[in-house]
Amino acid sequence: MKGRTLFAALLGAITVAGFAPLEWFPLPLLTLAGLFVLWRQAGSGRQAALLGLAWGLGCFLTGVSWVYVSLHDVGGMAAPLAAVATLAFCAVLALFPALVGYGYFRLRSNRPLPDALLLAGLWALGEWLRGWIFTGFPWLALGYSQTPPSPLAGFAPILGVYGIGGILALMAALLAAWFGRRDISISPRPVLLILLAFLVGGSLLRLVSWSHPVGSPLEVALLQGNVPQSLKWNPEQLPLSLKRYGDLAIGHPAQLTVLPETAIPLFFDQIPADYLRALAGQGELLLGAALRQADGGYVNGAVALGPDRGIQTYAKRHLVPFGEYVPPGFAWFFQLVRIPLSDFSAGPERQPPLSIAGQKVAPNICYEDLFGEEILKALPEATLLINLSNTAWFGDSLAQPQHLQIARLRALETARPMLRATNTGMTAAVAPDGRVTQALPAFRSDALRVSVQGHAGITPYVRHGNKAALGLALLACWPAWRLGRRSRKPKSP
Template sequence: MSPTAANFGRGKSLGAALLLGALGVLAFAPFECWPLAFVAWGGLFALVRLAASPGRAALIGLCFGLGLYLGGVSWVYVSMHDVGGMPAPIAALAALALSAYLALFPALACAVLSRAVRRPLAPFAAALVFAALIALSEWLRGWLLTGFPWLALGYSQTPPSPLAGFAPLFGVYGVSGIAALCGALLWNAASSLVLRAHPLAIKHSCALASTLLGGWLLAGISWTQPSGAPIRVALLQGNIPQSLKWEPERLRDSLVTYLALTREHPADLTVLPETALPLLFEHLPGDYLATLRQAAAPGELLVGAPTREPGGYANSALTLGPDGQAEQRYNKAHLVPFGEYIPPGFDWFLKLMKIPMGDFYAGPDPQRPLLLAGQKVAVNICYEDLFPDQIARGAQDATVLVNLSNTAWFGHSLAQPQHLQISRMRAVETGRPMLRATNTGMTAHVTPDGRVADVLAPFTRDGLVATVTGTTGTTPYVRFGNLPALLLAVATLALALLGRRPAPPPAG
């Protein structure tokens, strides 16, 4: 092959990787074409196996990641520019930088896979190595530098995907690895069929079908059991624009809106979203808090508001007593970098984003569940539900999960349905109902099997009243966390690489 043809071929592989990454976005909410995950990640596996060197494979993984994250996390630009007021060029550069950083993780996985197959490796063993590397790289992305596991592959496999059945055992990172394995098996079967290697095509097709069947059978297991009497829960969505929420003259709008919604939706437990009351809790009018509590009576009330703590300001969820005073409290433990805390030397970022109260104090992890309406409620705030191990720790002593979010930061983007899909995975992993109260969407009731029982239309001012039954019992994931998935990935790598075929002897 001439150098020109070789360069053209290399260019096509990078372009194909970029397109496959963009295709992968369609596997996630709001599209939820979960089989496309097998096509996209299977295509990535194929390109890496054909790569001439680990460096080339890393470039393929980088392009795949750029296609995936530039498309799937495009809401970062919306958040910084459209809502946060950051100048467009800086917001675009920041979004590109974040996408490039996230793309480093599939690039690393692809480089290691390419190095592993430098010596002959059976197609099935290569598929196992690929699956293990995807699982490990996504766990690393969810942990390094406080973590950002958005669009982890496993999230694309919420119900009705049969792979959701593996979530109570291995969590989202384990499901990521299994989904990558399915993609690699699909490619192996297709390529064997093209090469007329029919026995191999049947072998890989049977392995793929068995994996899907196994997940479907596991989904039929009830890891947890109903606990206590059903309760009526009102999840309120005020739809207050972020650009107006913190303006002093618009404070009354927030207070009046949530008081009216509370009165209109009586329930055993009423939940207001994150920072629904956009003023330090200590500065809110005492008569308003007492009136709000009275409006919810005889039910109980959970309110999102910033508070002043000994360590600084906190992003809190509070229950109110009859006199409007705080009785129980949860302080957000996993803060958003550059949104809720600013690393040293980045004060300029806070000024560009015009973030009010952008440097919070982190609460302890874990915190005891709140006792509300006869249930033990584990609260998490906004993007804390991206971190499965944290939610699993909180779920151990809880019967219900509640997420309070201010999604107005994301505007009209993919973030809201993607965030709901993340919450659905937390419900499946823990076997607990997940209730979401958000400012602009998506406010929802998610059952323990990850099904959305009811959801409000985004960007509407309304309340969702749901009948909810708490659950007790422990899924394997709640008991052991990410450890089984990580150990299985490491063991798979070791067995596949140690058992690979020896290189043929040199000719001559």
């Protein structure tokens, strides 16, 4: 059992290569199939849970190792404490594949197709639960690994990231039933036909245009100041931020100039009005800024300024636990790490898109774009998505390319272009079909000039959110549950 547990952890670690920056998208199919073979061979629910835990630890310790960078390298937490905190965080995330493994062992019917459907349904439900409970952390949900050129990307506008994860899990489960069979036989022909159907179906769906252009193309300058986090909140270094973003804006005039999350380390009302006018030039301005509230609190916001309209604001509604607010009972945490402005208030759940340069813009701040259903609250009115992030918190790590890949899924789900303005990277433009059309190298002070076309239309995912994927996941669990329930019934004498 020890060897199998180590192998499960290795499979989890290898899975990360399926995500950005390597994007070896077939790899998660194979590593998940390997985990499912181990689950089929488990002798108890406890063993299945342990294998799932090991796979999860391998995956998350490898894939979200940037948590340590954020806590220690940038946040100043002592190295041993940061290592323990990172391990504990990844262990909590690993509980979800452990729960899936235990549920599979308890509910399986020992019939290949119902059990493959069961694995797919439980996997999709497990990833959704991880993205919801305790405010959610859906990072490294397997569907994110299937951005273009993966054929499965075609299912994103219909079923979203959790639906793609469920399809990937079903394909992996069929492979596991085929290659890992012992007492259960399954013919390779139906397995290959089902796999081929998903690959061909996804490829054909990628040809569908779910939205259409509206309005005129918009010239946008996305500014990447590359101000180190260690200097950003030092009052003596404020002139550095002001000069850097001022020079970038003046040197790259556009119809819309976009600055990242809290680009200027001041409350919005403290930023000089003439400086803001200089940033906007002859066009309009969208910048991330901390906004003071009438009750004395403050929000992490986005502010739109234009010559023909007043100030429009958006307040971040999905805050980062331990980064932007203090969970109850954890005030002691902020004595161990340096995080400025760590007590934000959440914005209203529903906020209208901002009217900017003839487009309806739906801003989202930092990791808000991890939550697909929350992006939908501004749709179908919004014609353009813009993410404002300060990824300097994560240093030179996997977080930056992984976050861009997440943004690509949001563009696919909504059939809208997604623009990203970040402090250190990755500043980029994503087309409605999930392709990155332009991007700046990370850790360089520069401006990305793009021409973007707003889009309108309603994808099935925009209409139904995660309901379709969750409904199919529950339905997939039904056959195995029914068959297993019958086999467990005591026979009448």
